[in-house]
Amino acid sequence: MINVTKSYLPDLEEYTNYLKEIWETVHLTNDGPLLRKLESQLKEFLGVKHLKFCTNGTVVLQMALKALGINKEVITTPFSYVATTNAILWEGCTPVFADIRPDDFNIDPAKIEPLITENTQAIMATHVYGNACQIEQIQAIAEKHNLKVIYDAAHTFGATYNDRSILSYGDVSTCSFHATKVFHTVEGGCIVTDDDELAQKLHFYRSFGHRNDDYFSIGINAKNSEFHAAMGLCVLPKVPDLIAARRQVFSYYNNRLDFTRITRPSLTPGVGYNYAYYPIVLDSEETLLRVADALKAQDITPRRYFYPSLNKLPFVITSDNDKAQYCPISEDVALRVLCLPLYPSLSEAEVDQISGIVNEAIAIVSENA
Template sequence: MNSKRKSIFVTQPSLAPLEEYTDLLEEVWKSGILTHNGPKVRKLEKDLENKLNIPNFTLVLNGTVALQMAIKALELKGDIITTPFTWVATISAIKWEGCSPVFCDIDPDTLNIDEEKIEGLITKDTVAIMPVHVFGTACNVEKIEKIAKKHNLKVIYDAAHAIGSSYKGNSLLQYGDISATSLHATKLYNTGEGGACITTSSSLRKKVERIRFFGHNEEKEVVEDGFNGKMTEIHAALGIANLKYFDDVLKDRKEKYLMYLDLLGKSEKLNFQKIKENETNYSYFPVIFSSEEELLKVEKALNKNEIFPRRYFYPSVNTYSKILNHQPTPISEDISKRIMCLPLFYNLTPLEIEYIAKIILEKLEH
């Protein structure tokens, strides 16, 4: 590879041709409507419901706000059992809504919350379970639902990575009382900044809609304790433009994921997230090294060649001592030190993937 080639970062947004986006922006300009549940927002909600074959898709400002709105809509106050192997936003949302995170360790193969350990953490103060579909790979939604029903708990899925993922032929976003997804620029499908709440009932959707607009009902009376969680027409227009290419991006991501796996899968020094073909969207390619030392050695070699992977998720969130009291989760704490996501995005070329894999394998061999 040419040493003067461009840098390769862990991800890059998948974007429609600029002229297709600007055509939509011209319509926004002509309408004079930039926000307040405008026509582009309503269209994108309907388009996504049709595309994913799910009801009650409510667009919001971002994925973190979506989580907060889910907690608020379900009127939760107490302990929420969640995973430590996640982005800090999962915990921020819980804390901002006046609840307390209780950490359940992860399954070392799937990297999702270990559903076998959830019941042991349930107390009289537990109000909900908030699992994360890590890297877009489905949690054991049936087992989690069974536990929740047994103990009269709500389930909110942090489905930040999960748009395009499915479970038994259905969109993964339709599980739980509410699923909160992210449409951030780093995600497989994006609106630049954005997110959504997907609810199990139309009445709950109406509540989410009131919360995202300061608690107003359709008569503009304030009937909820809400805030400003609205998506703008600018972001919705980008989502409409990008949705046209959603299937192409999904197909491309799977092909590149499998290419990485073919190139790196024979190494005895590397492990990979356990996935089922029909229960993931292949949105990330995480690699688990035998030690943190090996990871750092490979990371340094890649950086030297202008390749910048990312240590998702490091450190394990339960170790954030400035904002939390430590609750031990040894599996998450161990894996978080040894895992790294390799570059994976639409414009990444097969030649670049081969080059990245070559550097990794050579460094591990020596």
């Protein structure tokens, strides 16, 4: 079976060596030595000032909203994983959807400003598939209207924009370290900021607001364990090689797929890409379903990533919510985009097989049209 992704696992002995340290210290969680070591290495690798390693990529979005005092309207993208919208709703805020750009599927800055009201407090944008948003335009809008910028940068680890980590932009950026990501800690995530005061607040938020035996602030359980940190310490040094391997798989697809019948989202100028995903866009949902079925018949699992358009979620579109905007570009793309398998160990022969199935399925649809 070929899945849409396959987690990289380091040499077992390398991981076991860290486990021996955990057994010796009996420090399993609660800001342990391996966690602090990983945070230090991550900051150095990414070139960021403050980074907090947390339990996952969703809770850090919630922490960002809470720490910035956001409790009203948040302008966000309809084309992202559901966690982006869930975090906004979970914190009692109202998501206001701005449609996406048709070329790169990131939030369209031109659609943001018309949606700003007296209740708008923040912009939460996703760097879709690890590709940078229109960062300068979003920042200009935020400064003009005194809004905070939160980037859901779940897919961007190892990617850069203008030679800086994409995670270094915005008031706050968050990342997922889930097992499916370019860099992973099995489960995990991080929150990044340049603001000293905000970083201190996030430090306490992560662990129930504890400061010694007292409570410094409101908090939540967003701590991560030494076991997860150990995995991160094993994987982090391999990231450049993992990205290089992904780039090679990317090139295999580029050389084999029939681009007379499919398209791909464009890359933002200035981006050093991490090759996190390989999305293709078909001419219709009917074609997508035929391609997906043809792949699954050969035990190959693609993914409709992202589907549906988040403004169409049933728990967002309610009779008392007048901010569920019509987003025609996102709604259309969400019906036609399919992510093909991509991971470092995917072989050229496997890519050849996948591409052949895709091309044949598309050709059959075209012949029957």
